[in-house]
Amino acid sequence: MILTGEEIVRAVNSGEIVIEPFTIDHVNPNSYNFRLGEKLRVYDTDLLDLRQPNAYRELTIGPEGFVLEPGRLYLAHTVERLGGAVYAPTFAARSSVARLGMFINLSACLGDIGFVGQWTLQLFTAHRVRVYAGMPIGQMMWWKRHGDVDLYSGKYQGSTGPRTSDIHLDHRRTDALATFPRLRSDVDPADVGPKFATLSRLAHHLPVPDAFAVPSSVLNRSIDPAVRNRLEHSMRDLRATVGAFLHESTREIAEAVAGYRLDAATRELLAVRVEELRASAPHSRLAVRSSGLEEDGAQSSLAGVHRSVLGLADTEAVVEAVEEAWRSWFELPALLSRVRTGNFDATPRLALFVQLMVQPTLAGVAFTEPAGDGPARVVVEHVDGLADGLVAGVDVGAGYSTDTPLPDDVLGLQLGAVVDLLRDVRRLEGHEVDVE
Structure with a gap:
């Protein structure tokens, strides 16, 4: 349902919509006319890389205006700060502007609820067109939402002037989201463990503190080949001696995995994921919990055999706790639980997850x-x-x-x-x- 002009005025007066500066004469039957700011940005190269910052030049529209050349993208901005935390904003060119063969957005007309700032416009023309700073160039509309919403808090929040694309900042986050799936995602229990898979499923219906998985496959790819060989050798000895020298074997295994660290790329992606989780609840501490691939199964729970680390306050501590919890696969309680069932596999079958802690009474x-x-x-x-x-x-x-x-x-x-x-x-x- 779109807001009428009168409803836009009411929402501005109540603070539900931000338009700064606001001019009553720019209110339309169901939109508000915004103006073109004085700054433009143009890219310096024809080849733009989505994973790198791209060079640009900033230009100023003088009193005589500025001529936009056909086939070239100009990033501009609104004079006004626009947005709000209640309604969903969209914008389009004024029809008189469109009739000159000028686009003010190419494919991004929908705004996020919660964004407030000067909006970046993507100017593109079919003809040479002279534009002027301060001219009413587009119109913004607001729509009533249905349902709860997580307000926008992304990288463009509070923008001033035209903003070039920061999509290069997204690729690490995109990789982190794909590597470490969050609750309510479709997950494979054979990689994240039954415990996390169950929580992920239940989180659609019940209150579960937010969390993301550290899959077994991700943890195991950081095992150094030499360490893997030592582990296989130790587990073969353990099987051959039927556990008679368990404590000696346990010591050898502990020495082999003492230096286990996630590889640099995985640590970087994990840090991105942790920072995002911490930002969602800045005053909460985090926990690293186990989700072994045989934990919480139909035959046994293996409760308590793997280490959990609680009360973590910073990102580096979480990364180190993930490494510590992984090493617990080779500690005596976990080894004994597997040896008793005849399992001498040297490859860990342990996933973990990082979760917001609830401080209980x-x-x-x-x-x-x-x-x-x-x-x-x-x-x-x-x-x-x-x-x-x-x-x-x-x-x-x-x-x-x-x-x-x-x-x-x-x-x-x-x-x-x-x-x-x-x-x-x-x-x-x-x-x-x-x-x-």
């Missing part, structure tokens, strides 16, 4: 049990603060089950929310579940 574990035709029975154990000790079996928590009524206090409200969440997860998964 209470934390714990809960699980469902069948209850005939009625709602599933839910059992909850909880402790104050983090539940590391409870999960490890060191601490004893307070218990509750749906066999008894909920307490009539704040704790009862919290337990009731947990019960509802567990039953929702069980309904979505179609089987009994346990949740930290």
Whole structure:
């Protein structure tokens, strides 16, 4: 639904739309006329590279105007700062401008909700056309949105003057997004592990703190060939001796992987992904958690055998924690869990994920049990603060089950929310579940 001129004026007065400076005479029946700024930018080369900054010259439109040559792109800007956090903006040339054979955008007429700044125009003409700074050149329209929105906060936010393309800044982010998939993406459990795959699926329906996966294939490609050979040799020895020299073998393996580091390209992409996650919640700390390819499976959970690292406050710490958590595949608890099942494979089958931490007042574990035709029975154990000790079996928590009524206090409200969440997860998964 498009806003009428009167609605645009109302929205400007209420702060829902930004037009600075605002002139009432530029209000149309369903748009607002914006003016051409005095600066232009033109690229210096005919070959533009999407992965590199491209050289340009900046020109100023004088009192006598400026002649646009056909077949050449000129980046211009609006005089006005335009935008807002409520409506979706689009813009187009005034019809009188279009009738001169002049385009003011080539293919990018839709703006993001949340952007506020001077808008970059892409001027392109079919004829030689003289333009003047301050002339009304285009019109902006605003549309009512449907649904919630994450407001724009990208690289062009707050632009002043014409902006050349910064698409070269996108390629690292594009590669990072493809390498480290986020919750609610389509993911392969054989590469990100069942734990992350389940969370990714549930995040479409339930509140899951935001996270992205570090797939097993990405972690393993950083293994040095010499280290891989040492690991294969150690695992062969371990198999041949039926684990009789387990501690010696464990020491050799630990020495082999002590120097494991992600390769430079992967570290750079991981840092991009971490920075983006941190920007979404600047005051939150991060956690690196395991998502082994055999964890949370139908036969066993392998709970606790791989390392998690919590409370991470900066990007470098997260990168180092990913390397530390990967090395836990070769630590004694994980080795023993595999040796007991006859698994002597030297290739790690471990994915990880980086997740926003929730700072808890209470934390714990809960699980469902069948209850005939009625709602599933839910059992909850909880402790104050983090539940590391409870999960490890060191601490004893307070218990509750749906066999008894909920307490009539704040704790009862919290337990009731947990019960509802567990039953929702069980309904979505179609089987009994346990949740930290």
